[in-house]
Amino acid sequence: MSAPRRPPFRIGDLDVAxxxxxxxxxxxxxxxxxxxxxxxxxxxHGRSPGPTVWLSAAVHGDEINGVEIIRRVTRSLDARTxxxxxxxxxxxxxxxxxxxxxxxxxxxxxxxSFPGSPSGSLAARIANLFMTEIVSRCEVGIDLHxxxxxxxxxxxxxxxxxxxxxxxxxxxxxxxxxxxARVRDGSLRxxxxxxxxxxxxxxxxxxxxxxxxxxxxxxxxxxxxLAELGMIGPDHADPRPVPVESRRSTWIRARRxxxxxxxxxxxxxVQRGQLLGxxxxxxxxxxxxxxxxxxxxxxxxxxxxxxNQGDALVNLAExxxxxxxxxxxxxxxxxxxxxx
Numbered sequence: 001m002s003a004p005r006r007p008p009f010r011i012g013d014l015d016v017a018x019x020x021x022x023x024x025x026x027x028x029x030x031x032x033x034x035x036x037x038x039x040x041x042x043x044x045h046g047r048s049p050g051p052t053v054w055l056s057a058a059v060h061g062d063e064i065n066g067v068e069i070i071r072r073v074t075r076s077l078d079a080r081t082x083x084x085x086x087x088x089x090x091x092x093x094x095x096x097x098x099x100x101x102x103x104x105x106x107x108x109x110x111x112x113s114f115p116g117s118p119s120g121s122l123a124a125r126i127a128n129l130f131m132t133e134i135v136s137r138c139e140v141g142i143d144l145h146x147x148x149x150x151x152x153x154x155x156x157x158x159x160x161x162x163x164x165x166x167x168x169x170x171x172x173x174x175x176x177x178x179x180x181a182r183v184r185d186g187s188l189r190x191x192x193x194x195x196x197x198x199x200x201x202x203x204x205x206x207x208x209x210x211x212x213x214x215x216x217x218x219x220x221x222x223x224x225x226l227a228e229l230g231m232i233g234p235d236h237a238d239p240r241p242v243p244v245e246s247r248r249s250t251w252i253r254a255r256r257x258x259x260x261x262x263x264x265x266x267x268x269x270v271q272r273g274q275l276l277g278x279x280x281x282x283x284x285x286x287x288x289x290x291x292x293x294x295x296x297x298x299x300x301x302x303x304x305x306x307x308n309q310g311d312a313l314v315n316l317a318e319x320x321x322x323x324x325x326x327x328x329x330x331x332x333x334x335x336x337x338x339x340x
Contacts, residue, residue, distance in 0.1 A: 021079045272294050
């Protein structure tokens, strides 16, 4: 006797039969013009039973790398061979995405507004909608981000590495580095974790730009997680590299305002006291050096040369020196030359 067919997956205006994919939307609100704004969603409802996983991007409206990553992942999935269900939400902050803006129109940060409220601010209502319609249906979530405020990030995963289930998926993702990170109040990761979901946060690239390396690492990483969960076959995912683990990262900040020239590149191993860049004034006078306070790997750096005192310039992840060779091509061990 053949196994009973999986029931359809119902969400919003969708009723997706097993072994099929479909796109739809979840209404949010209306613009002042009366135009309806909705969360775009895509459901890949596998023919075989398995976990339900969400993929989300553009919680910050200017972080567009994840939109393309989700497109590549869903395009590669065949619902007839998938076990379980994937819910893809490529643009969570639709208002910000339309404006190329990190925030919502009221300047609220959506990723500080979870779990939200059905009768609160616009941010609270969107957060509540996402928690109610997406997170409540899923066991696992992968939230995709990039650097903010003119910064770019080395592709890496942030997660609670002390939780065995989360760590297993972080290792499966196979980014160059995985960073143990506590959840932030109001974040999607924090609210979903409290609801019992296992959540990975992927960082890579910068806002409003596609970054080929970040796109490839993110796409391959999600497919490895789906394979680890048994949703796709291991033959459909690239071999898994072993990520380097970091327990802490530190931002190096500008000691003076001026124009910064950074030599530090993403993935570069730096030594304590090493010169990473120089801050000049507008006529070329050297004001301050930017030096590394400890040994680490550069996982983030500012792209905007104009900086104010206290601005974040370089993000260093502390890593066991014995593990640094595992970062491979993402790491440069060549010494930096002092600027005049």
